[in-house]
Amino acid sequence: MSTVLYRLRVRRDHRWAPGHMSAYLDGELSEPSRARIERHSSECPECRWVLKSLARTVTILRRMPAPRGQGDPRDLVIAVRSRLGERPRP
Amino acid sequence: MTGAATPEGELIRRAQAGDQEAFGQLVAAHAERVYGGLRRFGLDPSEADEVAQEVFLRAWRGLPRFQARARLSTWLYRIAFNEAQRRLSRRPPPVIESGSGDEDPIAALPEAPQFGPEALALDREFERVVERALAQLPPEWRAAVVLRDIEGLSTEEAAAVAGVREAAFKSRLHRGRMRLRALLEPYLGLEEGEHG
Ligand SMILES: [Zn+2]
Numbered sequence: 414m415s416t417v418l419y420r421l422r423v424r425r426d427h428r429w430a431p432g433h434m435s436a437y438l439d440g441e442l443s444e445p446s447r448a449r450i451e452r453h454s455s456e457c458p459e460c461r462w463v464l465k466s467l468a469r470t471v472t473i474l475r476r477m478p479a480p481r482g483q484g485d486p487r488d489l490v491i492a493v494r495s496r497l498g499e500r501p502r503p
Numbered sequence: 504m505t506g507a508a509t510p511e512g513e514l515i516r517r518a519q520a521g522d523q524e525a526f527g528q529l530v531a532a533h534a535e536r537v538y539g540g541l542r543r544f545g546l547d548p549s550e551a552d553e554v555a556q557e558v559f560l561r562a563w564r565g566l567p568r569f570q571a572r573a574r575l576s577t578w579l580y581r582i583a584f585n586e587a588q589r590r591l592s593r594r595p596p597p598v599i600e601s602g603s604g605d606e607d608p609i610a611a612l613p614e615a616p617q618f619g620p621e622a623l624a625l626d627r628e629f630e631r632v633v634e635r636a637l638a639q640l641p642p643e644w645r646a647a648v649v650l651r652d653i654e655g656l657s658t659e660e661a662a663a664v665a666g667v668r669e670a671a672f673k674s675r676l677h678r679g680r681m682r683l684r685a686l687l688e689p690y691l692g693l694e695e696g697e698h699g
Contacts (some may be wrong), residue, residue, distance in 0.1 A: 435677035440657070463684070469691050470684040473633060474652035479535060480542035483554065486534035490527045493559045497523055 424451040430460045434467050515575060519566050526566075530559050533576060536654075537583050543649040544587035545642060554590060558583045577656065580664045584646060591642050629690065638687040644679030651676050 415442050430453045437450045454461045517525035538559055541551040541681065561582050562569075569578060637645055643665075650661035662672035 430678070431681070435680055436673065441658070441673075465683045466688055466691050467680060470687055471652055472686070474648060475655070477633060477653050479539040479631065481689060484630070486531050487557070489534045489555055490530045493530050493554050493563075494523055494527050496556065496560055497526070497563055497567075498561070498625075 415465070423453070423456055427457055430457075431463060434464050437464070438468055438471055458492060512571065515566070515569065518563075519569070526563060530577070533579055535541065536576060537579055540580055540583045540649070540654065541587050543637070543653055544584065544646055545591050545638065546587055551588060554583075554586050561586070564613050568625060575659050575666065576662070577664060580650070580654070580656070581666070582649075584664050584666075588642065588646070632690055633683075636683055639686060640679050640682055644675050646680065647672060647675035648679040648683065652680070 426449060430450055433442060433446060433450060436449060440452065450464070454464050508526075508615045511529070511532070514525045516542050518529055534555065536668050538551055541554050541558070542548065546554060558579065562579060565582070569575070637648070640648065646665055647661065650656045650664055651658065654661075656664065658669055658672065658676075661676075665672055665675070667675075
């Protein structure tokens with residue numbers, strides 16, 4: 414492929430790739446699209462970085478623990494049960 | 504009552520028939536996740552306590568219409584999501600600090616350049632960085648990230664909870680993830696050599 418065509422193709426892929434990175438990470442892209450992301454990441458350091466840091470971000474989110482500071486669930490049970498009669502079922 | 508845990512389906516049937524004791528067991532089993540979801544959707548601790556009660560009271564009233572095919576946890580999330588959005592919509596819009604309008608949002612995060620790859624162990628300080636970054640997302644994007652990535656729901660379930668089609672949900676999720684990526688970029692501890 415000529416250098417000019419190659420550059421045009423990389424530029425097109427560069428515009429296309431970022432919008433498809435989430436779907437790529439979730440395994441939701443078609444095979445040609447998946448290959449296109451992978452090819453572009455190998456050609457473009459900027460998109461390679463974005464994809465890598467996006468993957469890292471998702472990994473971090475998956476490891477987030479439950480928020481702290483919740484009271485005893487039994488208190489919630491007591492509070493809720495004491496209010497069940499407040500608004501009877503329709 | 505026996506010591507063995509009663510299967511959830513059985514508790515649901517009893518609660519649907521009006522058994523408050525059975526419903527109390529369901530509340531106990533789901534309290535933590537509902538509370539956690541409410542906090543992650545953006546409510547502060549005291550709001551989450553209050554709204555969690557509201558969620559379960561609504562669930563009690565709606566339980567006769569609950570379809571056994573659905574997962575109770577997803578159904579409760581849907582109620583929690585709606586209650587949280589309602590509460591958040593009553594808040595005044597966030598005040599943008601200092602008027603210039605083109606502030607770097609990363610400036611709102613604490614200085615912590617010392618975090619290296621070990622930050623991925625998610626120590627408390629790094630957790631707070633992530634929480635503050637989440638707090639900077641628009642509520643809909645934030646909810647998408649919470650449901651899919653933090654709570655681990657499937658795309659289908661998460662879209663059902665958020666009450667939108669999967670395509671719309673995926674768009675919110677992608678935007679939320681990309682914004683978070685930009686906010687967390689200085690903390691990711693990836694090798695500089697990878698940075699083009
Ligand atoms: Zn690129």
